[in-house]
Amino acid sequence: MRSRRPWVAVRWGLLSVTLSVVIGYPVIRLGVEVLTNFADIGASLVHHASIRAFANTAVVAAATAVTSLLIGTAGAVVAQRTGSRSLAAAMISPILIPPFVSALSWVDAYAGGGLTDDLFGVRWARLFGPIGVTLSIAVNAAPVVFLIVSGSLAAHRESDLVEAARASGASAVVALRSVTLPLIRRALVGSGAVVVVLAANAYGVPAVLGLPAGFDTITTLIHRELAFSADAAAFNRAVALSMVLMILAAALATRVERPTARTPVPVGGLAPHRVHSRHRRSAALLWGYWTAAVLVPLVALVLRAIVRAPGLDPIPAHWTLDHFRTAWTSLAVEAATNSVLLAVAAASLCVLLGGALVTVRTTRLGRYFETVPLASFAVPGSALAVAALLAYSPRLRDTIALVLIVYVGKFWVLAHRPLAGAVDRIPVETRLAARASGANEREVLLRIVGPMLRPAVTGAWVLVFLFAVHELTMSVLLFGPGSETLATVTLNLRQLGDSAATSALAVTMTVGVVALGAPLFFGWKTRRRVVTTP
Amino acid sequence: MAAFALVATLAACTESADEPLRIYTTVTQETVDTVVAGFNEATGHPVEVLRLPTGELNARIASEIRTDGITADILWLTDPLSMHQYEADALLAEWEPAGADRIAADFRTASTWGTRILNLVIVAGTEVDPVPASWNDLSEISGPVALPDPGFAGSAFAALAYFSQTEGFGYFEALHDAGAVQVQSPGEVVTGVAEGRFTAGITLDFAARAAVSNGSPIQLIWPEPGAIAFHSPIGVVGASDSDTARAFIEYVISDDGQRRIGESGWQPVIPGLGGPEPGGSQVTIAWTEAASQQSSLLASYRDLFGG
Numbered sequence: 001m002r003s004r005r006p007w008v009a010v011r012w013g014l015l016s017v018t019l020s021v022v023i024g025y026p027v028i029r030l031g032v033e034v035l036t037n038f039a040d041i042g043a044s045l046v047h048h049a050s051i052r053a054f055a056n057t058a059v060v061a062a063a064t065a066v067t068s069l070l071i072g073t074a075g076a077v078v079a080q081r082t083g084s085r086s087l088a089a090a091m092i093s094p095i096l097i098p099p100f101v102s103a104l105s106w107v108d109a110y111a112g113g114g115l116t117d118d119l120f121g122v123r124w125a126r127l128f129g130p131i132g133v134t135l136s137i138a139v140n141a142a143p144v145v146f147l148i149v150s151g152s153l154a155a156h157r158e159s160d161l162v163e164a165a166r167a168s169g170a171s172a173v174v175a176l177r178s179v180t181l182p183l184i185r186r187a188l189v190g191s192g193a194v195v196v197v198l199a200a201n202a203y204g205v206p207a208v209l210g211l212p213a214g215f216d217t218i219t220t221l222i223h224r225e226l227a228f229s230a231d232a233a234a235f236n237r238a239v240a241l242s243m244v245l246m247i248l249a250a251a252l253a254t255r256v257e258r259p260t261a262r263t264p265v266p267v268g269g270l271a272p273h274r275v276h277s278r279h280r281r282s283a284a285l286l287w288g289y290w291t292a293a294v295l296v297p298l299v300a301l302v303l304r305a306i307v308r309a310p311g312l313d314p315i316p317a318h319w320t321l322d323h324f325r326t327a328w329t330s331l332a333v334e335a336a337t338n339s340v341l342l343a344v345a346a347a348s349l350c351v352l353l354g355g356a357l358v359t360v361r362t363t364r365l366g367r368y369f370e371t372v373p374l375a376s377f378a379v380p381g382s383a384l385a386v387a388a389l390l391a392y393s394p395r396l397r398d399t400i401a402l403v404l405i406v407y408v409g410k411f412w413v414l415a416h417r418p419l420a421g422a423v424d425r426i427p428v429e430t431r432l433a434a435r436a437s438g439a440n441e442r443e444v445l446l447r448i449v450g451p452m453l454r455p456a457v458t459g460a461w462v463l464v465f466l467f468a469v470h471e472l473t474m475s476v477l478l479f480g481p482g483s484e485t486l487a488t489v490t491l492n493l494r495q496l497g498d499s500a501a502t503s504a505l506a507v508t509m510t511v512g513v514v515a516l517g518a519p520l521f522f523g524w525k526t527r528r529r530v531v532t533t534p
Numbered sequence: 535m536a537a538f539a540l541v542a543t544l545a546a547c548t549e550s551a552d553e554p555l556r557i558y559t560t561v562t563q564e565t566v567d568t569v570v571a572g573f574n575e576a577t578g579h580p581v582e583v584l585r586l587p588t589g590e591l592n593a594r595i596a597s598e599i600r601t602d603g604i605t606a607d608i609l610w611l612t613d614p615l616s617m618h619q620y621e622a623d624a625l626l627a628e629w630e631p632a633g634a635d636r637i638a639a640d641f642r643t644a645s646t647w648g649t650r651i652l653n654l655v656i657v658a659g660t661e662v663d664p665v666p667a668s669w670n671d672l673s674e675i676s677g678p679v680a681l682p683d684p685g686f687a688g689s690a691f692a693a694l695a696y697f698s699q700t701e702g703f704g705y706f707e708a709l710h711d712a713g714a715v716q717v718q719s720p721g722e723v724v725t726g727v728a729e730g731r732f733t734a735g736i737t738l739d740f741a742a743r744a745a746v747s748n749g750s751p752i753q754l755i756w757p758e759p760g761a762i763a764f765h766s767p768i769g770v771v772g773a774s775d776s777d778t779a780r781a782f783i784e785y786v787i788s789d790d791g792q793r794r795i796g797e798s799g800w801q802p803v804i805p806g807l808g809g810p811e812p813g814g815s816q817v818t819i820a821w822t823e824a825a826s827q828q829s830s831l832l833a834s835y836r837d838l839f840g841g
Contacts, residue, residue, distance in 0.1 A: 033600070049833075049836055049837070111729075111731060112729075112730060112731045113726075113729030113730035113731050114729070207686070207718050208718065211683060211716055211717060211718055211840060212715045212716060212717055214716070214839055214840035215840070216836075216840050220685075223589055223685070223686070224683075224685030224686070224832070224836075226589040226590075226592065226593050227588055227589035227592065227685055227686060227688070228592070228615075228616075228685075228828065228832070229589070229592040229593050229595075229596045230592050230595070230596075230615070230616035230617075230619035230620055231619055231828065231829075232596070233829075234829075235592075235593070235596040238593070308748050308749055309728065309745050309748030309749050309750035310724065310725040310728035310729055310745060310750050311725075311727075311728025311729050311730065311745075311750045311751045311752065312728075312749060312750065312751070318749075382589070382590060382593055385593075386593050386594075386596070386597045389594065389597035389598070389601070390597050390600060390601060393597065393598065393601040393602060394601065394602045394605070397605070473590060476586050476587075476590055477586070477590050477593060477594050479584075480582075480584065481556060481557075481582035481583050481584040488585065491586070491587055491590075492562070492563045492585065494587075494719075498721060498744075499721060499722070499725050
């Protein structure tokens with residue numbers, strides 16, 4: 001035991017320093033900015049428009065959390081039961097499309113003049129406003145829940161335990177209530193907290209679906225202030241609103257998330273899995289959801305990308321590849337490479353640091369540490385980037401280091417949560433048994449804990465990677481002149497209002513990510529199946 | 535540790551030994567690329583460009599002002615509002631570039647000069663009857679009208695400023711009562727009108743022209759008493775004033791620079807050098823007054839349309 005002490009100190013030291021560098025100091029620097037300019041800010045926070053926006057944000061965040069927990073958990077459980085890789089891929093798929101593009105594709109699909117209106121005369125009046133905003137964010141957030149809950153289910157061999165409960169006479173409902181939900185409670189609460197924060201700082205969706213209905217959220221308010229930040233007072237208000245959003249979201253999320261006691265879980269054996277007809281029915285329902293929420297909008301998105309100009313009927317005579325050419329011309333190979341490399345670096349760092357944070361979560365201080373990445377996830381991207389610029393200019397300005405600092409600060413929680421969800425209920429007995437059989441700590445980690453965590457690690461990595469590749473506002477603010485990324489290309493097209501080229505770019509990116517990710521995803525699932533098949 | 539070593543190496547790689555001219559801009563990529571290419575051919579001086587949307591660029595500049603000052607040599611923006619603020623804060627160099635007298639007085643100040651003209655026009659569906667002929671017709675036509683959000687697009691703020699100066703805020707109240715809807719950008723106005731969600735809308739001539747030429751079922755209307763014209767200003771940052779920076783400004787307003795702007799689809803600020811011709815008369819905005827009323831205008835607008 002004595003030999004481990006230095007490592008404990010190193011771990012705490014590494015975590016403290018990293019937390020301070022990537023989150024603590026920038027946020028404190030932002031706080032100083034708020035306090036020194038309080039005169040500009042006080043009145044704006046209690047203005048009726050701000051109060052309404054805060055209320056709207058709270059409602060959207062709560063409703064989104066409930067909706068995406070239902071979708072994500074149902075998807076995870078059914079995919080687990082049926083062993084359907086395609087259903088799992090479908091449940092993850094919304095995350096491939098950036099939220100702003102996905103909101104545009106919903107407009108293309110369901111608004112007046114959209115796909116269903118053209119084909120069947122059906123249009124969805126409530127698309128613009130709180131309901132559309134909530135549902136759209138929920139669909140985008142559901143993969144987060146799906147990945148975290150799936151990781152947790154796999155780590156606990158939940159399906160084996162449910163099989164055992166069912167074999168012993170428990171009904172499906174009883175099995176769900178007394179086996180599944182207690183097992184994944186930690187994962188549900190953890191992913192719920194992430195979704196609350198994700199919804200609170202969503203900007204792309206409310207900008208597209210909320211604005212036409214006059215439905216403001218704090219983020220749309222912040223971006224308006226930022227747009228006029230040549231005026232110092234407007235900039236100060238944007239910064240202050242961001243800080244308030246961060247504090248509120250963190251307070252809300254940590255209230256949702258109370259530490260739960262660890263109860264030992266017996267390790268299940270490996271049983272053959274039967275696919276029940278009710279699983280098939282649930283799967284059919286989920287495919288219905290996927291069709292409406294992802295497939296139809298995706299078709300509308302592709303049509304927008306290939307139809308020559310908006311308003312033309314989507315018939316072959318009006319098809320063109322010009323928009324792809326526009327998107328690809330500006331999409332230099334260099335831009336895509338930069339984005340992918342950066343996302344790989346961010347995902348790997350976040351998984352490492354997420355893992356480090358998980359190892360200290362049993363201590364009181366560790367639990368305080370855990371709330372910090374969650375809070376920084378709540379800061380709107382542009383405000384966090386401004387914080388980093390204030391904190392580290394001029395030394396790190398225009399460097400990749402600054403971009404990585406901000407990415408890690410922002411996305412750390414996305415890697416931490418899936419890992420925490422999976423680790424938390426790995427039975428203590430597993431480790432003790434291995435130790436008693438003569439394995440040392442390193443072997444326990446490599447042979448026992450590591451393989452059990454592999455799905456969660458992959459899920460965490462993919463999550464951070466996709467968020468980082470899609471990230472727009474932080475990277476454009478932090479990159480110096482001349483460094484092209486997908487973000488600069490996308491924002492250029494978007495600023496021109498060239499929605500066809502934006503759609504073409506999104507289609508290209510989606511195809512690219514699918515092509516890169518599919519072998520990884522299906523390869524991983526296949527390997528795991530080999531293990532579970534007797 | 536290895537990761538941080540990697541970061542440090544990457545960081546070192548991105549720093550350049552040269553002292554290129556540094557331009558911060560919100561101008562569209564194609565336009566800034568062709569003008570910078572022309573300047574390069576003419577002078578051989580290296581140029582680095584940071585191109586961002588208005589909100590992000592303003593935020594970046596604000597963060598630089600609060601640490602070690604603006605690091606750009608030149609600011610080239612889309613609309614005069616932010617530039618006006620920087621000029622009022624004495625951040626820009628005051629001087630007189632060669633050829634500045636060719637720019638109309640409405641489109642220049644002591645330290646900023648127009649480079650191109652943006653026009654706000656009406657876009658309407660091809661089947662709209664009667665066709666709206668003036669700005670006031672917008673609140674009379676049947677069906678919803680789309681407006682770009684002045685909190686997102688500087689161009690939309692130009693409409694807010696113009697109508698509040700000429701018609702009073704009642705203009706927007708009438709539009710709102712007639713069912714007008716705000717969307718994010720001028721581009722979304724064009725898309726929404728083309729797809730039949732809106733009968734008509736206020737947008738930029740650039741966005742409407744592109745859709746018309748691709749065959750969208752819309753028409754570009756140059757309304758009475760005129761399209762709302764405003765300029766895309768450029769200026770030298772006072773703290774980094776240099777001969778090269780001044781040479782760049784003079785190049786942009788030279789015949790060659792202006793022709794390139796015209797070729798990229800925008801109306802050059804100096805007439806007769808190509809580019810799209812205005813489709814009728816143009817009206818302008820008193821920017822000093824508009825800038826001083828910025829907060830109250832936006833607050834009234836927000837009370838009406840959102841939040």
